[in-house]
Every structure is written in C-alpha cells, then in structure tokens.
Amino acid sequence: GPFCEEPGDPCASQPCLNGGICQYNQYGYVCDCPVGFLGHNCEIDINGCSSRPCQNGGTCINLPNDVACICLPIFTGKFCERILNPCELLPCLNNATCVAQHQNYNCRCMPGFTGRNCEEVIDYCRLLSISCLNEGLCLNIIGGFTV
CATH class of the missing domain: 2.10.25.10 (Laminin)
Known part of the structure; x- marks a missing residue:
C-alpha cells in the first residue's frame, strides 16, 4: 500500500526463468520449474545426458527440456535403440x-x-x-x- 503496510507482489518481476511459474507465498515466492530445470529461479538446466540415454555408441546432446542422440550409421531412433534397415x-x-x-x-x-x-x-x-x-x-x- 501507500504506507508499505502490504507487501508487494514478488512475482511481478517475473523471477522464474525457463518457463517456471511463480507462486506467491508467505516467505516471498517459489518457482514451479518445468521438467529439465531446477534451482530457486529455475536457472539450472539439468543435463539430460548424465543418465546416458543414447544407446549403441550414440552421442548425446543436451537440449532445453530434452536430449538428442547422434547415432552411428547403422542405428536409428530417438535413443539409437533400433538397427537401421x-x-x-x-x-x-x-x-x-x-x-x-x-x-x-x-x-x-x-x-x-x-x-x-x-x-x-x-x-x-x-x-x-x-x-x-x-x-x-x-x-x-x-x-x-x-x-
């Protein structure tokens, strides 16, 4: 309010990054982070490649909210899981x-x-x-x- 008797809305500055949703609470705010991100403001991109999802010698590339696998020539599929016909x-x-x-x-x-x-x-x-x-x-x- 005009005499600072009411706290301002901490979500007004949109502190949550990477598509996180800001929720006002008694302590200020908390960010509800999308899959693939964490941290107080969703600022940490979780490396999806750390779980080694690419099979059969594929190379993993970390993407926001996803991973991509570059397969050896005889394999195909999102995770190089299938032998290419x-x-x-x-x-x-x-x-x-x-x-x-x-x-x-x-x-x-x-x-x-x-x-x-x-x-x-x-x-x-x-x-x-x-x-x-x-x-x-x-x-x-x-x-x-x-x-």
Whole structure:
C-alpha cells in the first residue's frame, strides 16, 4: 500500500526463468520449474545426458527440456535403440528390389541393369561380343540389344 503496510507482489518481476511459474507465498515466492530445470529461479538446466540415454555408441546432446542422440550409421531412433534397415535408405536404383540381410542389403536388379545398386546399364553388345556385318550397328536397349 501507500504506507508499505502490504507487501508487494514478488512475482511481478517475473523471477522464474525457463518457463517456471511463480507462486506467491508467505516467505516471498517459489518457482514451479518445468521438467529439465531446477534451482530457486529455475536457472539450472539439468543435463539430460548424465543418465546416458543414447544407446549403441550414440552421442548425446543436451537440449532445453530434452536430449538428442547422434547415432552411428547403422542405428536409428530417438535413443539409437533400433538397427537401421539398410533398405530404408533406398540404395537400389532403376526400380530394383532391395532385400535387407542383417545390417547389409542386396539389390535385385531389373533386366538390363547390374552393379551393387543396379546403377549400371548392361552393355549387351560388348558383353556378348556382337559383331555386325556390312557396317551394321549393335544398339543396346534396356534388357537386351538390337542389330
């Protein structure tokens, strides 16, 4: 009041940090801190990485109210808890079918394609040593050749 007979509102200055909620009480105020923070004014960011949440060799990064895991190439998931299906990366080209085998994959190529990821067009003219008579030409087509 005008003669200081009533205490001021200690929450008026918004002392609680990081989304903490100020609650007035008989001693002044108390901050109700969100998950991930503590301290009188919610000023301490609890390191979520201290519990080592990342699995399978993942690297933990502490974030406000959360953590992020950077996984080794063969793992996925929020905590690197799942082995990545290598076919999820869509390695096979030219409409090939991907077949996962543990942590590896094989591509079943469409006719006319070869290579680890079916990235190479088969040169049937060279492969079959086609030699055309009378200055004819051997032309590759997908899945075969024509003379």
